Amino acid sequence: MTIAVLIILGVIVLMILAIIGVYNSLVQKRIRCQEAWSQIDVQLKRRYDLIPNLVETVKGYAAHEKETLERVIQARNQAIAAQGVRQQAEAENMLTGALRQLFALSEAYPNLKANENFLALQEELSSTENRISFARQHYNDSAAVYNTAAQSFPNNVIAGMFGFQRQDYFELEDTAMRQAPKVSFNR
Amino acid sequence: MAVETFYTQIARNKRNTWLLIIAFAVFFIALGLLIGHVWGGGEVRFSIATAAAAGGIAFILTLASYYGGGSVLLGLSQAKEITKADDPQLFNVVEELTIAGGLPMPRIFLINDTAMNAFATGRNPKHACVAITTGLREKLTRDELQGVLGHELSHVRHYDILFATLIAVMVGVLVMLCDIFLRSLWWGGGGRRSRGRDSRGGGGGAMAIMAIIALVLAIISPILARIIQMAISRQREYLADAGSVELTRNPEGLAHALAKLADDPEVLEVANRATAPLYIIHPIKKFEERSESIFDTHPPVRDRIERLMALVR
Numbered sequence: 001m002t003i004a005v006l007i008i009l010g011v012i013v014l015m016i017l018a019i020i021g022v023y024n025s026l027v028q029k030r031i032r033c034q035e036a037w038s039q040i041d042v043q044l045k046r047r048y049d050l051i052p053n054l055v056e057t058v059k060g061y062a063a064h065e066k067e068t069l070e071r072v073i074q075a076r077n078q079a080i081a082a083q084g085v086r087q088q089a090e091a092e093n094m095l096t097g098a099l100r101q102l103f104a105l106s107e108a109y110p111n112l113k114a115n116e117n118f119l120a121l122q123e124e125l126s127s128t129e130n131r132i133s134f135a136r137q138h139y140n141d142s143a144a145v146y147n148t149a150a151q152s153f154p155n156n157v158i159a160g161m162f163g164f165q166r167q168d169y170f171e172l173e174d175t176a177m178r179q180a181p182k183v184s185f186n187r
Numbered sequence: 188m189a190v191e192t193f194y195t196q197i198a199r200n201k202r203n204t205w206l207l208i209i210a211f212a213v214f215f216i217a218l219g220l221l222i223g224h225v226w227g228g229g230e231v232r233f234s235i236a237t238a239a240a241a242g243g244i245a246f247i248l249t250l251a252s253y254y255g256g257g258s259v260l261l262g263l264s265q266a267k268e269i270t271k272a273d274d275p276q277l278f279n280v281v282e283e284l285t286i287a288g289g290l291p292m293p294r295i296f297l298i299n300d301t302a303m304n305a306f307a308t309g310r311n312p313k314h315a316c317v318a319i320t321t322g323l324r325e326k327l328t329r330d331e332l333q334g335v336l337g338h339e340l341s342h343v344r345h346y347d348i349l350f351a352t353l354i355a356v357m358v359g360v361l362v363m364l365c366d367i368f369l370r371s372l373w374w375g376g377g378g379r380r381s382r383g384r385d386s387r388g389g390g391g392g393a394m395a396i397m398a399i400i401a402l403v404l405a406i407i408s409p410i411l412a413r414i415i416q417m418a419i420s421r422q423r424e425y426l427a428d429a430g431s432v433e434l435t436r437n438p439e440g441l442a443h444a445l446a447k448l449a450d451d452p453e454v455l456e457v458a459n460r461a462t463a464p465l466y467i468i469h470p471i472k473k474f475e476e477r478s479e480s481i482f483d484t485h486p487p488v489r490d491r492i493e494r495l496m497a498l499v500r
Contacts, residue, residue: 032289039286120275127279134287137436142289 022158029146033167036139040170043131044079044092050128051076051099054121058102061112068105072098099125136170143167211357216242218361218404222368225398245360252352257308257316264306266296266318273297277324280333281317284340287434293317293343297324302453306466307339308348315343320455327444334431334441335448338467341430347423354419358412365405372402420484428491442495449488 055069075098079091103122106112113119146167150159158164219238227233271278277295285292293307293315301322309315317339327335342348432438448468455466469485 036289043286123276123279127276127283130279130283131286134283134434138287138289 019158022155023162026146026150026155026159026162026164029142029149030164030167033139033142033146036135036142040132040135040139043128043135047095047125047128047132048076048080050121050125054102054118054125057115057118057121058106058112061109061115061118062105065105068098068101072102074098096129140169143169208353208357211354211361212242214408215245215357215361215364218401218408219364221397221401221404222364225394225401226368226371229394229397241360241364244363245357248360249353249356252356253310253349256352257310257314257348260306260308261296261316261318264298264318266298266316268294268296274324276329277319277332280329281336281340284333284337284434288340288344290340290344291315293340295319297321298455300455302455303327303448303451304455304466304468305335305339307342309343310349310352311346312343315340315348317343322451322453323448326447326451330437330440331444331447333435334437334439334444335467337431337434338427338441340434341427342423344430345423345426347427351420351423354416358409358416361412362409365409368401368405417484421486424485425491425494428495432495438495442492445488445492445495 051072055072058065058069072095075091075095079088079095082088082091106118106122149155150164150166216238219241220234223234223237226237269277274297281295282292284290290312293309293312294317296316296318298304298318298320300320302320303323303326305317305319305323307315307317317336319335323335324332428441431441435441445468468488469483
């Protein structure tokens with residue numbers, strides 16, 4: 001009798017421990033997703049911060065390219081103000097296009113291209129484009145790991161019990177945006 | 188190359204590391220006991236003392252290399268730490284990759300040498316250091332640099348450096364132990380044998396068999412240990428190449444870089460036999476021209492490029 005009771009108690013204790021283990025690992029994976037997501041915002045903000053500098057520098061050499069410069073500023077402000085994932089994606093898309101145009105335009109100004117400040121900004125911006133796409137990639141990787149963990153048996157039972165929801169992947173309809181613009185210049 | 192297999196690969200690497208270390212430690216202690224048994228003529232206390240001494244040395248060396256190996260290696264390679272102001276682009280490339288991998292930023296070192304090479308060290312991602320030669324820095328494009336640094340960061344991410352260090356120490360101590368044992372046989376070492384026989388009485392035949400087993404093991408195990416060590420090293424190189432592509436999603440960058448590295452005729456002067464396995468390609472001999480051998484630390488470059496290009500669809 002007592003042995004049977006002990007065995008049952010032991011099984012219950014083991015089950016509780018297993019549930020705690022699964023729960024904690026799911027929490028950890030979800031936190032990793034959230035961190036990855038916030039990293040995207042960090043990198044987007046980095047880009048917003050770099051743009052005024054860039055515009056100022058370009059102005060000194062190509063002041064009459066007002067239209068392009070204004071478009072960059074406008075796209076930046078729109079991207080900052082954008083609400084919701086979809087609108088934000090569109091605004092970012094526009095900003096990427098405007099920036100690409102700005103860098104294409106710089107080809108016509110040898111003095112600008114020789115400017116050290118401009119070159120540094122160009123490197124920083126092209127790096128930021130890479131960072132944004134890598135941050136998105138890392139978010140998707142983390143989301144895939146979390147989703148796989150939360151959906152496979154027996155974790156899905158525990159995930160259902162504690163309301164672990166599926167994480168959405170970062171996807172963009174426009175493929176041009178997914179590929180960071182090639183402002184990078186091989187040296 | 189699904190994401191899932193990548194994470195499970197890291198988990199498997201960690202598990203394999205521990206299994207291998209435990210198996211090696213068990214074998215090591217068993218061999219120590221056996222050699223002690225032969226030396227001490229069957230006296231149990233003496234064989235335990237021998238195993239304990241060998242185990243103690245291995246333990247201390249492992250700890251020392253675990254905590255100090257990185258800085259010794261960087262010192263041997265005459266690597267100098269640089270800051271972001273020294274080379275913003277290089278730092279940007281590394282920072283981008285750390286974002287892709289969710290890794291902390293490693294310290295970056297330059298080796299002033301025109302030969303092209305790179306290595307990573309440090310016991311875990313938090314203490315990682317990446318060193319590249321000035322030759323590599325100057326001759327690679329941004330994409331190629333990204334591929335090479337992705338390879339190095341993958342070594343960090345897979346805990347390859349910890350793994351390689353621990354194995355190197357254990358193989359080293361094992362070789363030392365076997366060496367001492369074999370030398371002791373030349374010297375006779377019969378002094379204790381008679382005393383052992385007095386206390387035990389009989390068992391002379393069993394003793395002889397033990398001695399022969401110990402002798403055979405002492406000859407074979409260093410060779411086996413090295414073959415296993417090199418096989419693991421080559422496996423890790425392929426894995427780091429794949430890991431680099433997981434980060435950059437651009438197999439061509441690393442493939443082009445490897446081709447350039449293989450064509451580079453220069454020899455890295457600060458590298459030696461001990462540090463060679465840690466570099467991205469073998470720094471001393473022209474590797475890809477030699478046939479594949481079980482004692483090679485790196486797979487042939489042509490093979491690595493082929494595997495990378497298979498990822499381009």
